[in-house]
Amino acid sequence: MAGVRKRIPNSRPGGSHLLLTNRTVNPPKKRFKLEARHLVFLVVGLGVGFGVMSVINSIWMSSRVYTPFERQEDDLVKYDMSKFWGTYRPQVYMGMKTKSPQSLVTGLMWLQQYENYRTDLPLRHTCEQGDKLLRYGWLAHDGGRFGIQDIVERDFVLRTEFVKRDGGDNGGDWTWRITGRSQNDGNPIALSLFFYAATDGQGSIASVISEGKNGKQLTEIQGETMELGKFVIKFPSELSGKQGLYHTVTAKSEGLHKIKDTALRKMQATKAKRKNQDKLFYFLGDTPNRSDPPNTKSDVIFYQVTFELPFEIEIVFESTSFQNRRDTLAGPKFTSLLASIKDKFDKKFEKKFPLKDKGYGPEEIQFAKAALSNMLGGIGHFYGHSLVQSEYQNNPVKYWDSHLLTAVPSRSFFPRGFLWDEGFHQLLVSKWDRSLSEEIIQSWLGMVNIEGWIPREQILGDEARSKVPSEFVVQHNTNANPPTLFLAIESIIEAFNVDTITKKDREFLKKIYPRLKAWYNWFNTTQAGKQPFTYRWRGRTADSDTELNPKTLTSGLDDYPRASHPSDDERHVDLRCWMAFASDTMAKIAVVVHPEIPAEAEKYAATHRLLTDNELLKELHWSSDMGLFSDYGNHTDRVFLVRRTFQNPQPGQPPTTRTVRVEKQTPKLQFVNSYGYVSLFPFLLQILEPDSDQLNQILQDMRGDDNLLWTHYGLRSLSKRDSMYMKRNTEHDPPYWRGQIWININFLAVRALKHYSTVDGPFAGQAQELYKALRKNLVQNLFEQYSKTGYLWENYNDINGKGQGSHPFTGWSALVVLIMSEQY
Numbered sequence: 001m002a003g004v005r006k007r008i009p010n011s012r013p014g015g016s017h018l019l020l021t022n023r024t025v026n027p028p029k030k031r032f033k034l035e036a037r038h039l040v041f042l043v044v045g046l047g048v049g050f051g052v053m054s055v056i057n058s059i060w061m062s063s064r065v066y067t068p069f070e071r072q073e074d075d076l077v078k079y080d081m082s083k084f085w086g087t088y089r090p091q092v093y094m095g096m097k098t099k100s101p102q103s104l105v106t107g108l109m110w111l112q113q114y115e116n117y118r119t120d121l122p123l124r125h126t127c128e129q130g131d132k133l134l135r136y137g138w139l140a141h142d143g144g145r146f147g148i149q150d151i152v153e154r155d156f157v158l159r160t161e162f163v164k165r166d167g168g169d170n171g172g173d174w175t176w177r178i179t180g181r182s183q184n185d186g187n188p189i190a191l192s193l194f195f196y197a198a199t200d201g202q203g204s205i206a207s208v209i210s211e212g213k214n215g216k217q218l219t220e221i222q223g224e225t226m227e228l229g230k231f232v233i234k235f236p237s238e239l240s241g242k243q244g245l246y247h248t249v250t251a252k253s254e255g256l257h258k259i260k261d262t263a264l265r266k267m268q269a270t271k272a273k274r275k276n277q278d279k280l281f282y283f284l285g286d287t288p289n290r291s292d293p294p295n296t297k298s299d300v301i302f303y304q305v306t307f308e309l310p311f312e313i314e315i316v317f318e319s320t321s322f323q324n325r326r327d328t329l330a331g332p333k334f335t336s337l338l339a340s341i342k343d344k345f346d347k348k349f350e351k352k353f354p355l356k357d358k359g360y361g362p363e364e365i366q367f368a369k370a371a372l373s374n375m376l377g378g379i380g381h382f383y384g385h386s387l388v389q390s391e392y393q394n395n396p397v398k399y400w401d402s403h404l405l406t407a408v409p410s411r412s413f414f415p416r417g418f419l420w421d422e423g424f425h426q427l428l429v430s431k432w433d434r435s436l437s438e439e440i441i442q443s444w445l446g447m448v449n450i451e452g453w454i455p456r457e458q459i460l461g462d463e464a465r466s467k468v469p470s471e472f473v474v475q476h477n478t479n480a481n482p483p484t485l486f487l488a489i490e491s492i493i494e495a496f497n498v499d500t501i502t503k504k505d506r507e508f509l510k511k512i513y514p515r516l517k518a519w520y521n522w523f524n525t526t527q528a529g530k531q532p533f534t535y536r537w538r539g540r541t542a543d544s545d546t547e548l549n550p551k552t553l554t555s556g557l558d559d560y561p562r563a564s565h566p567s568d569d570e571r572h573v574d575l576r577c578w579m580a581f582a583s584d585t586m587a588k589i590a591v592v593v594h595p596e597i598p599a600e601a602e603k604y605a606a607t608h609r610l611l612t613d614n615e616l617l618k619e620l621h622w623s624s625d626m627g628l629f630s631d632y633g634n635h636t637d638r639v640f641l642v643r644r645t646f647q648n649p650q651p652g653q654p655p656t657t658r659t660v661r662v663e664k665q666t667p668k669l670q671f672v673n674s675y676g677y678v679s680l681f682p683f684l685l686q687i688l689e690p691d692s693d694q695l696n697q698i699l700q701d702m703r704g705d706d707n708l709l710w711t712h713y714g715l716r717s718l719s720k721r722d723s724m725y726m727k728r729n730t731e732h733d734p735p736y737w738r739g740q741i742w743i744n745i746n747f748l749a750v751r752a753l754k755h756y757s758t759v760d761g762p763f764a765g766q767a768q769e770l771y772k773a774l775r776k777n778l779v780q781n782l783f784e785q786y787s788k789t790g791y792l793w794e795n796y797n798d799i800n801g802k803g804q805g806s807h808p809f810t811g812w813s814a815l816v817v818l819i820m821s822e823q824y
Ligand SMILES: *[C@@H]1O[C@H](CO)[C@@H](O)[C@H](O)[C@H]1NC(C)=O
Pocket: 287, 289, 290
């Protein structure tokens, strides 16, 4: 697959069409006598030439979308072997893999026995909201060496713990300990755990059956893969706890995304007496009459063990290259190593986020630890390609295969990489472990193509793709997403003094700089507006008649109201602010990377000055009618969704009804005048001068008498008086950024308030008051919702503060840790 991709050098001139054409037209030779037929040949020749050239040109142009910026591979994503193994499968309740293209994976499923299930077997595996678990997530996880997670079902709690130990050349050892305890006093509970190991198209695994205490049983899985070399996975020879039935089966699977299906295919049931009632017991066994699917990619070995609760079991992975291991990481060894790493984690947490000093109690601190741990435990490693499309393609084509190390917004609902979420994620991750964050940022920048574009949503590999409806898979190279990685990079630069910067950090900036430049330039050119120094999000559909307001998915704020009639005349104030911010960060990096070329930094600084010129900003985006910053475009407020009857195109069929948008006023070029997150951007990204009248206005309105944005739980996304407030966008599309409280933007708000409260200016006192109040509201509500529901949520209800949307959402909602510790 990789061979098909053409590598095109960076420096290739853009105007190849003309260049090549010129060469085909030879000047007439001296002895040449021009005749009519020559002219005909010439014209035909030229025509064919142009035809051929334009074909070549369009092939070349169309290849650009899937041509990497430059070869990178392992140069950028260097394996840090101590972080080779990890819980990099955030989409499953418990699973580990290595950072390899075709990793050996391990995972866990479970099933409560002796229940007579009427529908599908509730075999738990991938994180699903439909499982309705009372709570699950990492209570402690350091992003590298250990983790402790509780999974709370109605009647019992599973605790999954792991510890890793370095040794040898292939990523070392690890051990899992799974503990189960009942939450149900009366009835005994029998639970089956299904541990599995699976290959992904390379390597081999084999079970070792030996005579144990309870007869013949699976005691080991032995295997070998390209990166891991030889290894052994060990199971206990003696099972503690009551019962301790065990089963094992070796199977073939179509791929990692089909492992659960494979288990179900091998599942059999027998009748069993349980408290004098007939119940079913499910077990894995070879079922010769259910044959393997034709295209198998994985070998899977399942190890099923069934216990009465409570129980405890350990599974030990040992790398054969780790030769002088003194002991096996199990039993008391495991307990003491876990305790000592956990202790280090607690101390580091206290040092990095001194929450006690901020007046928080043990429960609030545990909440913050869980938020951070879920961000870290939610880091996934993916390998594969996106499907992308440019204007030169009629059908989607493959991006190149590549690694991506990324945190994910939600383990259940969005277990994959999202560009604009990631910048927010890395604000938190970088405060905890800067080198991990740098690795993640580099890995994202590895996605830059030769045009300077990064696909917004990264759906890599079968496991990731199996979670996404097909219409959302294809990424278009005209589409942007807020360049929030600059937020993270800026906060990394702020963390080190430019004079005392370490070699490693300098290297990091040097490495990412050329890619950032390309990315920045892509924004500055492809997302430019009609007027100089204005910007416009691409990707809005102008011809939809079902949307109340055509969505701007690319801005990250999906259905936040913009100009009602998308057009080239639009200019978006949030994008302009993002560009101002990015220009500043680029200038800062250029100073470090190219101190010898002052003009390099100056170029960005000049654009930054222009984009932060408060007068110019006012001219372009300040709506003095409404006293707010606003988008500008072809717009009317008077749009409505109505149910209409349409004639059926099929003759003789009854008419159909559809909900469509109608306009009760002709749109015209004007400010959009919606009051909400978008109008706050010059404040959020600190573009406004501290003595600006507009800042004054924004601060006054923030908690004005009408509380248009202010709530007890944070700032709502859209004024409750806006004509689109909490309106559906189509019949099938509930509101999303039309009132809900989102934590990423609230984070930017407290951060900006903190900024304006500490710089000299007439409004510092006012900013300080708002800062305190907003921070308190946010922390209080997120903590309260977490205590009540067990989760952090995608967004929060502006009327009652309730968590809503997908959960757990420990992407940017976990920024609450930074708000608590006041690190912005
Ligand atoms: C396998 O085949 C046997 C004999 O035909 C049948 O009784 C049994 O139900 C089949 N098992 C499954 C799981 O289909």
